[in-house]
Structure formats: C-alpha cells, structure tokens
Amino acid sequence: MGIEVVVEGLTKSFGKQSIWRDVSLTLPAGEVSVMLGPSGTGKTVFLKSLIGLLKPEKGRVLINGVDMVNSPEKDIYETRKLFGLMFQDGALFGSMSLFDNIAFPLREHTRKKESEIRRIVMERIEVVGLLGAEGKLPGEISGGMRKRAGLARALVLDPQIILCDEPDSGLDPVRTAYISQLLIDLNAQLDATMLIVTHNLDIAATVPDNMGMLFLRRLVTFGPREVLLTSDEPVVAQFLGGRREGPIGMSEEKDAATLAAEAGALVPAAPRVIVPQLEPSPGLPPRQAVTRRRQRVMGMIDSLPPAARSAIRDTYAKNARAATLTMPPAGSGA
Ligand SMILES: Nc1ncnc2c1ncn2[C@@H]1O[C@H](COP(=O)(O)OP(=O)(O)OP(=O)(O)O)[C@@H](O)[C@H]1O
Helix, strand or coil: CCCCEEEEEEEEEECCEEEEEEEEEEECCCCEEEEECCCCCCHHHHHHHHCCCCCCCEEEEEECCEECCCCCHHHHHHHHCCEEEECCCCCCCCCCCHHHHHHHHHHHHCCCCHHHHHHHHHHHHHHCCCCCCCCCCHHHCCHHHHHHHHHHHHHCCCCCEEEEECCCCCCCHHHHHHHHHHHHHHHHHHCCEEEEECCCHHHHHHCCCEEEEEECCEEEEEEEHHHHHCCCCHHHHHHHHCCCCCCEECCEECCHHHHHHHHHCCCCCCCCCCCCCCCCCCCCCCCCHHHHHHHHHHHHHHHCCHHHHHHHHHHHHHHHHHHHHHCCCCCCCC
16 A cells, blocks of 8 residues: 655745745545646745655655655655655656656566566556557657656556646647556556656546645645545636636736726636546456545545535545445346
8 A cells, every 4th residue: 555645844945935834734544635726836946845856844754654854865765665756757868768668667666587577567658558569669659648658667667656747738638538447447456655747638527536735835625535626716717617717817916906907897707617537447456445435535524614524424425425326236146
C-alpha cells in the first residue's frame, strides 16, 4: 500500500520572492490527490519540496518518519527511492530509445540482470499502452506518447508515492481523458499514494479522492474532493468555472479597483454539478483506496462545510444504490 505523506507548516521562498507560506496537508496513503492553482503559484516547487530536491526554509515533510526537509541527506536519498516522478515533458533522454529510457532507473539504482530488467520494462510499457513503440526515440513519437513513456519510467522501481506534474499539458481532450483513466487504473493496480499537479478541470473533476488549491502564497484548501468542488471561495469558484471574473488575474492577482468594478457586473455562476469519479477499467481490481477513503471521510464529515457534507452523503448513497442494482436477484443462482 502507498505511504502517507504529512506536510507541516512548509514555507518556501527564492531570495525575496515568497512562493508559499505555512502549507500543511496530509496525502492519505494510497489515495489520489490533485493540487490545482493558477500558473506560477508554486505547484512544481511544492512537488520538488516533497522529494527533498528543493529546501523550504520552514516546516517538515514526513514520510515513514523521515523528514524530507531536515533529515540527513542519506536518509532523504533512501526515501526518495519510494517515489516515482512524472515530469511535465516526460524528461526523456533524446538519444535513447523508449526502452532504454524506461530501463534507466533500473540500470542506475538496482543490480538486476538484463533479463529481469527487460521483463519489468515491457510490463510497464504494456501498462501505459506503448507496446510496439519501445524501439523508437522520443523525437519520433507524439507528446502524449512521451508522457506515457515518462509515466512508465516513473513506475519501474515500484513506487509507493507517485508525483505527476501536469500530465495533461500539451494534450488534446481525448488524450487527456486517456491519461485520466490511466492514472485511476494505475492507482487500482499499485495502490500507491498519488499527487497530480494540474490546471485541467476534467482531471480535477473526475480523478482525485482529494483536492487542494494553491493561490496567493497559501494553500486555499485541501481535503476530500467534495470540499473544493462545492466551495464558494471566490478563487476556487472562479478557477473551477474557468471564468475571467474573480480574484485571479492574468498576472495572478487582480487589483482592488478591477475587482470592485467586476462585482457590480457579475453574472451568477451556474450551479456546479459533481460528476462521478472514474472507475478502474473493466478487468482491473477495484481501488483499495475507496473503502479506506470512505471510512476516513465519514470519520471527519461533521467537521466539513454543509455543502461538502451533503455532496459526500449523496455520492455514497448513489454508490450504495448502484451496488444494490448490480447484485444478482436473490434465488437467481447467479
Ligand atoms: N530554482 C528556482 N529558483 C528561483 N525561482 C524559482 C525556481 N524554481 C521556481 N522558481 C519560481 O517559483 C515560482 C513558482 O514556480 P512553479 O514552476 O512552481 O509554478 P507552477 O505553479 O508549477 O506554474 P505552472 O502551472 O505555470 O507550471 C515561479 O515564479 C518561478 O519562477
């Protein structure tokens, strides 16, 4: 099963530029979480801080008792092996075939024989739907295929925590839908803890168990997906509605005068509908995170805002009805 990641009071700046302050959240073990946020709010910096590649000035990132900010470098290095990372552009070596790219972490970090490496690499290539393309160079395939190759490479060391930085960037809506399904399928197969950074509203609406949003140097919210999807915080509503009206401007933050002018002319946003979360593809095992998440969320339900509470109760009631409908009738012998 995936491992819980506990982030406490994380604060990061570059020189005088503050990126975010006092970020605290827990990525529940084996669940899928999404971090949203306008461009430049430090989502990639957050991912890099989780694996100890960037050092926040304050706070802790606890994984199996190791603090990825303050522990000795050798402990951080060892713990980093639990992660699989998928970068925005796939980050593949241009002169190596897809096979060699995907085999790279195994050749670099393990002493496995070439035959064993071949078995693992081909298995991962099959999982991401790239069978037949293993001999190609990254320059000879599409952006979507490069992303999937990047994902296959992130999977070869059997990661327990998977971080994906904008898995949808540069993809058309159909390819993005495939990537969304692939992420859910991977979660069903590996039961790994996953954090996906994205701007994509379809991924946000259909993939995660939990969602958070970074804006104006702080974590606006993080929790069960229903909390963000029903939130009436102006910044969340604007982002999820994909609207120009609201606190997010072209250069992140609008000035007070523009906001006041907009407030007068604001058309009420359409009510948001919560679409069902994706299920694993037929033939795959159910996601183990589902039962754990349900227990966890029902345990905290009284502390959530009323709109989120009723959305969660609705979702679980619908799931229960669906489960009853698919049960064979009593006495049918099926
Ligand atoms: N190594 C670095 N040194 C200095 N500044 C940096 C460094 N890495 C990132 N930054 C700055 O931190 C800010 C946040 O960058 P980041 O890439 O994390 O944003 P993001 O939310 O992932 O954006 P996008 O959605 O556009 O990818 C930017 O202003 C960027 O210039």
